[in-house]
Amino acid sequence: MDKCLIVLDMDGTLLNKRKEISLLTKNYLLELSKQGHKIILASGRPVRSMISYYDELKLDTPMICYNGAFVTNPYNKEYDSTAFTFPIEDVKQIITDLGTTICKVMCESETNIYLDKEDSYLKNYFWYEGMNMIKGDVRDTLKEPPLTFIARLKGTIDKDFIFNTVNKHHNIRARFWTDAPYFELYRIEASKGGCMLDIASMYDIDKDHIIVYGDADNDIELFEHASISVAMSNSKSRVKESATIITEHDNDHDGIYYSLKEILSKRFS
Numbered sequence: 001m002d003k004c005l006i007v008l009d010m011d012g013t014l015l016n017k018r019k020e021i022s023l024l025t026k027n028y029l030l031e032l033s034k035q036g037h038k039i040i041l042a043s044g045r046p047v048r049s050m051i052s053y054y055d056e057l058k059l060d061t062p063m064i065c066y067n068g069a070f071v072t073n074p075y076n077k078e079y080d081s082t083a084f085t086f087p088i089e090d091v092k093q094i095i096t097d098l099g100t101t102i103c104k105v106m107c108e109s110e111t112n113i114y115l116d117k118e119d120s121y122l123k124n125y126f127w128y129e130g131m132n133m134i135k136g137d138v139r140d141t142l143k144e145p146p147l148t149f150i151a152r153l154k155g156t157i158d159k160d161f162i163f164n165t166v167n168k169h170h171n172i173r174a175r176f177w178t179d180a181p182y183f184e185l186y187r188i189e190a191s192k193g194g195c196m197l198d199i200a201s202m203y204d205i206d207k208d209h210i211i212v213y214g215d216a217d218n219d220i221e222l223f224e225h226a227s228i229s230v231a232m233s234n235s236k237s238r239v240k241e242s243a244t245i246i247t248e249h250d251n252d253h254d255g256i257y258y259s260l261k262e263i264l265s266k267r268f269s
Helices: 023-034 051-056 088-101 120-126 159-167 192-202 217-223 237-242 255-267
Strands: 005-008 038-041 063-065 070-072 102-108 112-115 132-135 148-153 172-176 182-187 210-214 228-231
Touching: 005 192, 023 038, 023 255, 038 063, 038 192, 063 192, 070 192, 088 102, 088 148, 088 159, 102 120, 159 172, 172 217, 192 210, 192 217, 210 217, 210 255, 217 228, 217 237, 228 237, 228 255
Parallel strands: 005 038, 005 210, 112 132, 210 228
Antiparallel strands: 063 070, 102 112, 102 148, 148 182, 172 182
């Protein structure tokens, strides 16, 4: 069987609603790794909230974190990690210009979390444990270029206002979360898709052997660079329209297992 690069988004894709990898899917991915396929986790999460799943799948490949802002191999000290950060002054100006449109802000570096107010929803995804928490107005506390900028929206969402405000800053854009009143900043040159291609090149795997799974807008950039792009059945319509395949089963019913098994047997056996 031809060896493939299999790139998996996590929340809404690999993980079920209990934030677990099902036993059926896990065992199948472990077997694929033994066969020589390269499994890549690609998420908006930081390393610390991905590492337990990485270990569960016994991976030794690079992981794509913060939607491409940081790529690393956690156990390979020789791997050349890459990081894209936001200029401090841009972050502060965006917070000021957005004003009362936002009510909470979180920024993060590799060791510090800058948070103006506690947020239990973000804590579930970013796992604050082991990080240095710096609380207060981010415009006062931020002393280093952050890897992330996430803000909770207040009241009626005026997306055009947010887009126009952010777009004034060079190479910085905003995107909204699918299932919660948050948006995040991202660097134009930092994407899951670009990172994926770098990893594929490292393993000498061509585009025809890249299989991508996702469920959200930030996975579309992965789809654009893969020959086989798979949207979970629980994805929103825009994501499904961008994919070449839609799973029959959702993330709570082993959508990856059933569809990936069929793809590999029909196209790469």
